[in-house]
Amino acid sequence: MSIFYFIAFLSILFAVLVISAKNPVHSILYLVLTFFTFTIQYILLNAQFLAIVNFIVYMGAILVLFLYTLMLINLNKDSEPMKTNLVKIAAVLGGGCLLVVLVGALKVLGISQPVILKNPDLGLVKNLGKVLFNEFLLPFEVSSLLLLSAMVGAVLLATKDKKTTA
Amino acid sequence: MGTTDIIVKFILIVIIFLISLVVAMYSTYAERKIAAFFQDRLGPSRAGPFGILQPVADGTKMFLKEEIIPANSSKFLFIVGPSLAIMTACIGSAVIPWGQTLVIGSYHLDLQVTDINVGVLYLFGVVSLGVYGVMIGGWASNNKYSLLGAIRAASQNISYEIAMGLSIIALLMTTGTLSLKEIAAQQHGWHWNVVYQPLGFLIFIICAFAETNRSPFDLPECETELVGGYHTEYSSMKLGFYLFAEYINMFISSAVMSTLYFGGYNFPFMHSLGLSDNWVTILGVVALFAKIFFFIFFFMWVRWTIPRFRYDQLMDLGWKTLIPLAIANIVITGIVLTLIK
Numbered sequence: 001m002s003i004f005y006f007i008a009f010l011s012i013l014f015a016v017l018v019i020s021a022k023n024p025v026h027s028i029l030y031l032v033l034t035f036f037t038f039t040i041q042y043i044l045l046n047a048q049f050l051a052i053v054n055f056i057v058y059m060g061a062i063l064v065l066f067l068y069t070l071m072l073i074n075l076n077k078d079s080e081p082m083k084t085n086l087v088k089i090a091a092v093l094g095g096g097c098l099l100v101v102l103v104g105a106l107k108v109l110g111i112s113q114p115v116i117l118k119n120p121d122l123g124l125v126k127n128l129g130k131v132l133f134n135e136f137l138l139p140f141e142v143s144s145l146l147l148l149s150a151m152v153g154a155v156l157l158a159t160k161d162k163k164t165t166a
Numbered sequence: 167m168g169t170t171d172i173i174v175k176f177i178l179i180v181i182i183f184l185i186s187l188v189v190a191m192y193s194t195y196a197e198r199k200i201a202a203f204f205q206d207r208l209g210p211s212r213a214g215p216f217g218i219l220q221p222v223a224d225g226t227k228m229f230l231k232e233e234i235i236p237a238n239s240s241k242f243l244f245i246v247g248p249s250l251a252i253m254t255a256c257i258g259s260a261v262i263p264w265g266q267t268l269v270i271g272s273y274h275l276d277l278q279v280t281d282i283n284v285g286v287l288y289l290f291g292v293v294s295l296g297v298y299g300v301m302i303g304g305w306a307s308n309n310k311y312s313l314l315g316a317i318r319a320a321s322q323n324i325s326y327e328i329a330m331g332l333s334i335i336a337l338l339m340t341t342g343t344l345s346l347k348e349i350a351a352q353q354h355g356w357h358w359n360v361v362y363q364p365l366g367f368l369i370f371i372i373c374a375f376a377e378t379n380r381s382p383f384d385l386p387e388c389e390t391e392l393v394g395g396y397h398t399e400y401s402s403m404k405l406g407f408y409l410f411a412e413y414i415n416m417f418i419s420s421a422v423m424s425t426l427y428f429g430g431y432n433f434p435f436m437h438s439l440g441l442s443d444n445w446v447t448i449l450g451v452v453a454l455f456a457k458i459f460f461f462i463f464f465f466m467w468v469r470w471t472i473p474r475f476r477y478d479q480l481m482d483l484g485w486k487t488l489i490p491l492a493i494a495n496i497v498i499t500g501i502v503l504t505l506i507k
């Protein structure tokens with residue numbers, strides 16, 4: 001339990017650093033660390049497959065692409081657009097509303113009954129695969145179709161318009 | 167896990183770590199000797215007999231050189247880059263089964279640091295993490311050539327990771343397990359996976375070349391275009407770490423290829439020699455290292471034979487050839503598996 005609190009503290013610390021860091025590249029690196037702490041949490045929950053997939057997909061692929069894009073952007077402070085006062089006031093109002101909602105939500109907070117799984121090894125690859133391909137086959141296939149359509153959409157958007165290039 | 171187990175595992179980790187470092191050290195020597203052989207030269211021959219002490223001399227030189235951190239670099243990340251590179255290179259060895267079980271008295275010594283049930287995915291994760299060392303170092307140098315090298319490395323690694331993952335999926339369909347120990351054990355007696363997955367192995371080895379940034383895919387450090395690539399600004403041991411990480415990566419990927427496709431510690435007629443189990447295990451370790459050294463030699467053989475790719479050719483090969491081939495391989499494997507059942 002103490003490991004959980006320590007890792008949770010690190011997650012929140014790095015998450016705060018992501019938004020407070022001045023340099024976008026530093027932000028991304030803090031985000032990498034945040035995802036790494038999530039990986040540790042998954043391992044603590046005995047969900048090894050989820051942990052390693054989080055590790056590969058988020059840390060190893062998506063954030064590398066983020067970093068890749070950010071490195072190509074001009075990071076000079078002078079080129080940063082200045083916001084008008086109206087936008088700043090709107091941002092303060094919006095943030096205040098969010099704070100009210102959060103405080104309201106925290107007020108009615110109660111400790112839920114801990115869920116005890118029938119099978120504590122559910123997160124291991126073998127069991128997870130069996131569950132995904134038997135019990136939850138339809139949602140699993142539907143979500144894979146969703147990902148496929150997203151991929152096709154991205155390819156369509158990325159291909160050049162034949163009329164303009166030809 | 168008792169205290170003895172922890173101590174034994176600790177010693178095993180230290181031994182594997184030392185072996186990785188020594189193999190990487192002598193790979194630099196082997197590389198130069200092999201290059202010399204291919205180019206009809208002598209190669210290093212002054213330090214010790216046959217130049218055998220050359221890596222020691224090189225290492226000492228690296229340590230003694232002046233350490234320069236560029237004035238406009240981001241200093242912390244400049245140091246983090248090579249540290250990450252060498253760290254990700256070293257942690258891959260944790261899941262590789264170096265041999266079977268040694269029985270000493272009543273104690274069973276497993277020649278593998280840990281047998282996690284997602285071993286193959288762990289290796290894949292470590293590979294995908296490797297790109298951070300190069301990217302952070304290249305960006306922190308605050309140098310255009312370094313940045314270009316880092317960007318090349320990142321796009322190359324991401325492109326070839328996909329094909330590598332797809333080739334591994336086909337392998338997993340035939341083996342039915344993610345544990346490297348079980349994969350190695352299944353290949354007992356000529357059931358080597360390369361026989362069942364020849365195309366998968368071909369894709370895997372090409373991707374391994376790309377992931378370790380070895381020639382013909384060494385565009386991130388292409389000196390004719392980029393001065394020195396991502397480590398242009400590095401000096402002293404920090405440069406040494408980058409170069410060293412490449413050799414350790416080569417060692418680990420050779421070990422992975424031997425384990426996944428070439429039977430790991432299995433060797434022909436291992437149980438018909440009439441030797442005791444411990445001797446068979448020790449010979450198995452020797453066999454695994456023989457396979458690893460063959461692959462390291464293969465890496466070097468290719469480097470001194472084939473010229474470097476052009477950047478667009480590299481991307482074409484990755485996206486338009488290897489990925490469709492890997493997907494076709496998965497489909498064929500699936501059909502054959504269904505027909506056999």
